[in-house]
Amino acid sequence: MTTTVSISPLTRIEGHLAIHTASESLPDQKGVRITEARCEGEMFRGFETILSGRDPLDAQQITQRICGVCPISHGMASLTAQEMAYGVTPTRNGRLGQNLVFAANYLQSHILHFYHLAALDFVDITAVLKYNGNDPLLKSLRAWVETAVAQNQIFAGAPFLPRYEVNQYIASDDANWQLIGHYVEALNLRTIAHEMAAVFGAKLPHSTALVPTGITGRITMERILAYKSRLTKLTDFVNNVYLPDLLTAAKAFPNYWAIGVSYPNYLSFGAFRMEEATGERVRTFIPGGVVINGRYQTLDTGKIGEYVGHSHYSSRSGLHPFEGQTTPDTGKGYSWLKTPRYDNQVMEVGPLARVMAAYYAPGGEFFKNEVDAVLASVNLTPDKLNSVLGRHLARGLEAKWIAQQAGRWLDELVPGEPAAKKFAIPKTGRGFGLVEAPRGALGHWLTIEEHKIGRYQCIVPTTWNCSPRDDAGRPGAVEKALEGTHIADPAQPIEAGRVVRSFDPCIACAVH
Amino acid sequence: MKTAFSRRDFMKLAGMLTASAALPKHLTEVFAAGLERLAESTRVVWLQGQSCSGESISLLNSIDPNPADLLTRYITLVIHQNIGAAQGQTFMDTLDKARLTKDYILVVEGSIPLNMPKACIIGGRTFEAILLEMIPDAKAIVAAGTCAAFGGIPAAEGNPTGSAGVKDFMEHHHLSWRGKLINCPSCPTHPMSIVGTLAYLAAGRFPEIDETLLTPKMCYHHSTHDQCPRYHDFERKIFAEHFGQPDGCLFKLGCLGPLTHTECPHRQWNSGVNWCIRASAPCIGCSWQDFCRKKDFPLYRIGEASHAVSYTEHDRSGGTL
The missing domain is CATH 3.40.50.700 (NADH:ubiquinone oxidoreductase-like, 20kDa subunit)
Known part of the structure; x- marks a missing residue:
């Protein structure tokens, strides 16, 4: 017997996503098991068409508006593509300033993801009604819900209720109280991370200070200190709250080390430039590369193609992004996402892919040692990272590395030295910008004709992860990860939501 | 750098803008x-x-x-x-x-x-x-x-x-x-x-x-340009000519402050730590009704492709394109 299990819309992510699945009932067990899944991206704007014919410099502003959660990633991909097309490189202060804005937005995004997007799948928010301690925050939250319930308010506890009412939340009151308190604390820390990004980025979301060759603002000691004091708070939070909370969640749900298993294929472009250069061989802080079945390869962007066999587009399938086309056709396909493939392989991108690429990459010893140490503490092998908990852990680990590294970049800044330099837009040119967004490998491909944008194509992390089937019928990374997932209550498939959210999808990005 | 905006235009604009300048209550x-x-x-x-x-x-x-x-x-x-x-x-x-x-x-x-x-x-x-x-x-x-x-x-x-x-x-x-x-x-x-x-x-x-x-x-209500802390640079003709030059009025880089009506100069952004002009980033007019609407109205004015752009009286009064 086939039952249909759906989450439509799948919320607490960025954007418009639905998942629909086919499932089989299990004779000796309650519930069903997913046999086949579809990820449907449901919102399209057409950025690439809008960009064509515009001034190339507009692109790093316009593409930031693809996503309000990770605008800096698009700004960075666009301006590095422009740097390549213009034949310029950043100043040292400029590169460091860009990295610092980018790093701050990473911390913002990762904190938001764990506490405000994913945690409500695990934490029992109603446990606050049982709170009997003296923490003023938790006491006031209890009073808030109690009052709403006493007044018989229709939406008591909104937006944290209603939720799926399943018997699958954390059982321990202490763990719930701790995580609820940290949810609120994390709201504050996320704001601080955005302040930190604004110190060199002017404002967030959507930084106006990012430009090819660097950032617009002056590097001053005052700004360095403004960043540093906030970084100290964030570093403490990541090391002493976020990482321990991840392990608390992992302890409560040990079965999620084996749920959400996808293809063992990982792609990472490498995160944060460590030299003033552009292109696919730039040295990066977190080394990139391709890992297929535990085997490491050097990245070759010539092997990237985008397929549209199951997407709402009538343009040609399998094109390299320099030749990419985006012609909407709502009459075909089941998703607005295209289907990117690397050397015709399905790839996962994101924190887990970055961790896996760094783990196997030449020069990645620091990262390998870090990962091995954490895995040893929970008694697991690296292959177990291919799971819901593995993705969460990878995100937390890299938050720690990035916070630490941001402090070093801050120390390398030279107050008074220029943070950008003069450049001109050539009559013709082409370039690509490869970065790692918080959600994974992000590339922008740009051609310039008569000083204007000819073609512009973005291949975005969630396009890789949430892609529909490719022309050969192979499911995308999230679709694959859903297969085999046991769902206790088909009407309230909380398990499927956990699997999808572990990828931190962003549909505004993925379709654009 | 070549610009379509003359000194006379600047003076006229300045007169027009200061007439409506008044600080809002916090x-x-x-x-x-x-x-x-x-x-x-x-x-x-x-x-x-x-x-x-x-x-x-x-x-x-x-x-x-x-x-x-x-x-x-x-x-x-x-x-x-x-x-x-x-x-x-x-x-x-x-x-x-x-x-x-x-x-x-x-x-x-x-x-x-x-x-x-x-x-x-x-x-x-x-x-x-x-x-x-x-x-x-x-x-x-x-x-x-x-x-x-x-x-x-x-x-x-x-x-x-x-x-x-x-x-x-x-x-x-x-x-x-x-x-x-x-x-x-x-x-x-x-x-x-x-x-x-x-x-x-x-x-x-x-x-x-x-x-x-x-x-x-x-x-x-007020134009960003009206309330700009670099308004004095604008009056004294001190302009930044390229990114990375942190001082001066940003008009020649394309600043759209004159078309944009916000309280950014007072509130600033992200708990007041910074905002565009303070970071020497030209205002790109993000609250303007025609923000990014026309392909031939670029956000910045540097580079060959931007030379054709000029502001008209109509644009300056915050009108539509």
């Missing part, structure tokens, strides 16, 4: 009165169309009040796609329940694809169909961000979906927006604009708004 004071009077359960339904979630993330940057206080003390956020626990059918049922109360403020983030309804779907239904159901009984509608207010980038020249803001959507469907719709543009909208506007509405009052732009005057 907005926190205005809003505080409204917030104290908020009913315990002023319901807010927040829906996202063709959006980037930027307004939602920006809302989380609110400091007076902070987001936790906002959600637990001032409003009841019934529906929110990014932070609400409800998902799937639970989400759709909650939305329906909210509609039946006929007692909610509707916040719309993002634009609406008028010519291609399938370009925005929530829970198997078009965003268009959902809005047509939610708009009639909403006590007020707040279009948050430039996309919801004016169409923004999804509605820019060459867009494939026929995207439009809420006002155009309502006119398209013969719905009256008078006395009901408030636009809070900028990309993203400043948390203070949204929180301030919600405070007015929750207190049962309607803020004073511009007749054509529908923007609350408390937030969008």
Whole structure:
């Protein structure tokens, strides 16, 4: 017997996503098991068409508006593509300033993801009604819900209720109280991370200070200190709250080390430039590369193609992004996402892919040692990272590395030295910008004709992860990860939501 | 550097702009009165169309009040796609329940694809169909961000979906927006604009708004250029000529401050740590009704491709293209 299990819309992510699945009932067990899944991206704007014919410099502003959660990633991909097309490189202060804005937005995004997007799948928010301690925050939250319930308010506890009412939340009151308190604390820390990004980025979301060759603002000691004091708070939070909370969640749900298993294929472009250069061989802080079945390869962007066999587009399938086309056709396909493939392989991108690429990459010893140490503490092998908990852990680990590294970049800044330099837009040119967004490998491909944008194509992390089937019928990374997932209550498939959210999808990005 | 803007133009512009310059009261004071009077359960339904979630993330940057206080003390956020626990059918049922109360403020983030309804779907239904159901009984509608207010980038020249803001959507469907719709543009909208506007509405009052732009005057009355801390550089003809030159008026780099009406110079951004001009970044006019709308109106003025651009009197007065 086939039952249909759906989450439509799948919320607490960025954007418009639905998942629909086919499932089989299990004779000796309650519930069903997913046999086949579809990820449907449901919102399209057409950025690439809008960009064509515009001034190339507009692109790093316009593409930031693809996503309000990770605008800096698009700004960075666009301006590095422009740097390549213009034949310029950043100043040292400029590169460091860009990295610092980018790093701050990473911390913002990762904190938001764990506490405000994913945690409500695990934490029992109603446990606050049982709170009997003296923490003023938790006491006031209890009073808030109690009052709403006493007044018989229709939406008591909104937006944290209603939720799926399943018997699958954390059982321990202490763990719930701790995580609820940290949810609120994390709201504050996320704001601080955005302040930190604004110190060199002017404002967030959507930084106006990012430009090819660097950032617009002056590097001053005052700004360095403004960043540093906030970084100290964030570093403490990541090391002493976020990482321990991840392990608390992992302890409560040990079965999620084996749920959400996808293809063992990982792609990472490498995160944060460590030299003033552009292109696919730039040295990066977190080394990139391709890992297929535990085997490491050097990245070759010539092997990237985008397929549209199951997407709402009538343009040609399998094109390299320099030749990419985006012609909407709502009459075909089941998703607005295209289907990117690397050397015709399905790839996962994101924190887990970055961790896996760094783990196997030449020069990645620091990262390998870090990962091995954490895995040893929970008694697991690296292959177990291919799971819901593995993705969460990878995100937390890299938050720690990035916070630490941001402090070093801050120390390398030279107050008074220029943070950008003069450049001109050539009559013709082409370039690509490869970065790692918080959600994974992000590339922008740009051609310039008569000083204007000819073609512009973005291949975005969630396009890789949430892609529909490719022309050969192979499911995308999230679709694959859903297969085999046991769902206790088909009407309230909380398990499927956990699997999808572990990828931190962003549909505004993925379709654009 | 060649510029289409002459010295004479600058002087004329300066005279025009200073005439309307006046510092607004600190907005926190205005809003505080409204917030104290908020009913315990002023319901807010927040829906996202063709959006980037930027307004939602920006809302989380609110400091007076902070987001936790906002959600637990001032409003009841019934529906929110990014932070609400409800998902799937639970989400759709909650939305329906909210509609039946006929007692909610509707916040719309993002634009609406008028010519291609399938370009925005929530829970198997078009965003268009959902809005047509939610708009009639909403006590007020707040279009948050430039996309919801004016169409923004999804509605820019060459867009494939026929995207439009809420006002155009309502006119398209013969719905009256008078006395009901408030636009809070900028990309993203400043948390203070949204929180301030919600405070007015929750207190049962309607803020004073511009007749054509529908923007609350408390937030969008003065031009950014009027209030610019580098106005003196502009008067003394001290201009930055390229990025990385941190001093001087940014007009020659393309600053659109003269066309843009915001309180950015006073509120600044992200708890006041910085804002565009303070970071030597030209204003790109993100709250302007024609933000990014024309391919041949670039955001910056450096480089060959920008040389054809000039400002007309019409542009300067904040008119449409």
